[in-house]
Amino acid sequence: MNAIQVQEKYERAYQRIEQERNWPGENTLKEKYVVLFAPGFLSNSFTETFLEYCMKQDISDSVKLALQKFLPEKIKQLRLGDYYHDQISFLQSRGIESYFLKFESEADPQTNALDILRQLMAKTSRKKAILVTHSKGGVDTGVAFCAWMQIQLGMEKESIAAKDQNFLSQAKNIVSPQGILIKFEERVAGWVAQESAFRGSPIADAVVQGNAALSGLAYSLLKFLGGNEKSLQSLVQATRQEWIQKNKEYLHNVVSSIPVISVSAYKKNPDGIYSLSDAILKLKLKEYFDSILSPVRNFMHNQGVESDGLVPWKNAIIDGSEYIVFDNMDHAAPVMDNLVSNIDRIHFLKTLLQMVLDKK
Numbered sequence: 001m002n003a004i005q006v007q008e009k010y011e012r013a014y015q016r017i018e019q020e021r022n023w024p025g026e027n028t029l030k031e032k033y034v035v036l037f038a039p040g041f042l043s044n045s046f047t048e049t050f051l052e053y054c055m056k057q058d059i060s061d062s063v064k065l066a067l068q069k070f071l072p073e074k075i076k077q078l079r080l081g082d083y084y085h086d087q088i089s090f091l092q093s094r095g096i097e098s099y100f101l102k103f104e105s106e107a108d109p110q111t112n113a114l115d116i117l118r119q120l121m122a123k124t125s126r127k128k129a130i131l132v133t134h135s136k137g138g139v140d141t142g143v144a145f146c147a148w149m150q151i152q153l154g155m156e157k158e159s160i161a162a163k164d165q166n167f168l169s170q171a172k173n174i175v176s177p178q179g180i181l182i183k184f185e186e187r188v189a190g191w192v193a194q195e196s197a198f199r200g201s202p203i204a205d206a207v208v209q210g211n212a213a214l215s216g217l218a219y220s221l222l223k224f225l226g227g228n229e230k231s232l233q234s235l236v237q238a239t240r241q242e243w244i245q246k247n248k249e250y251l252h253n254v255v256s257s258i259p260v261i262s263v264s265a266y267k268k269n270p271d272g273i274y275s276l277s278d279a280i281l282k283l284k285l286k287e288y289f290d291s292i293l294s295p296v297r298n299f300m301h302n303q304g305v306e307s308d309g310l311v312p313w314k315n316a317i318i319d320g321s322e323y324i325v326f327d328n329m330d331h332a333a334p335v336m337d338n339l340v341s342n343i344d345r346i347h348f349l350k351t352l353l354q355m356v357l358d359k360k
Contacts, residue, residue: 194335
């Protein structure tokens with residue numbers, strides 16, 4: 001993996017921003033960079049609350065009754081709000097160019113990679129971009145960056161499959177306007193990959209393989225969050241490992257060219273409650289739902305895997321990057337503006353961007 005943990009560096013940057021009156025990187029960002037946000041499959045829009053959604057699903061009546069009676073009110077009424085909304089609003093209020101990249105979360109990574117490249121090229125005619133990605137958005141961005149690097153190295157013919165050749169041909173047209181290749185590092189200045197499914201997820205394996213051990217409640221939750229079989233297909237662990245092996249040279253060149261910071265996390269239940277049936281019997285349903293993702297997190301916990309509720313923390317670390325591990329943060333906390341969170345999302349973002357700038 002050859003990644004380097006930089007927990008202390010994060011803490012120093014965090015405290016520096018906290019102690020100084022002005023954010024050190026603000027003017028630099030304003031003058032030189034545009035910040036682009038690439039979402040994962042949590043980005044789909046929903047009008048129903050989580051409880052309303054669950055009541056329509058194929059879940060036993062006893063579980064539905066327990067959810068109605070014991071589910072914490074903040075989770076009952078949860079609607080997935082605008083993804084990265086408060087972070088983008090904050091940056092724009094400071095005069096820092098920032099945009100939400102739009103693409104279909106269910107699409108395969110190559111399709112989304114082309115969308116990312118098109119939007120990135122359109123936004124970086126005057127300034128370089130710092131990418132902030134989340135979940136599957138990190139996978140899609142990695143595919144985009146590695147394709148660009150493969151083209152830059154003149155190694156397109158290394159990909160034999162017709163699908164890959166077609167993808168690279170389209171990518172080359174995007175990054176070579178008027179037939180002149182623009183180098184990757186001329187347009188991209190950094191990459192913050194938050195809870196990326198870089199090495200995939202056991203949840204994707206379970207959904208795609210139809211694992212009966214994944215409870216009806218957990219699967220309903222995944223669908224509520226946009227994680228159906230189609231969107232999870234590309235996050236199967238074997239699929240991701242195969243991609244990493246094929247692209248390790250290009251990925252090495254990407255992380256050697258720009259600062260790359262991987263953010264990984266896991267969240268344990270503070271009361272040690274990982275079974276829904278036990279929670280119901282002991283009237284501990286509120287304690288069971290310490291996270292909106294607890295049913296999915298618990299599935300992995302019972303397999304001995306520490307995760308943020310969707311991605312094992314070790315699977316979120318990009319080879320060759322610097323990385324940080326948070327021990328009490330779930331998959332949704334850094335990005336959902338209407339979700340009760342134990343982190344200050346704005347300060348979190350400022351610190352990560354400062355770390356990128358400090359490496360320039």
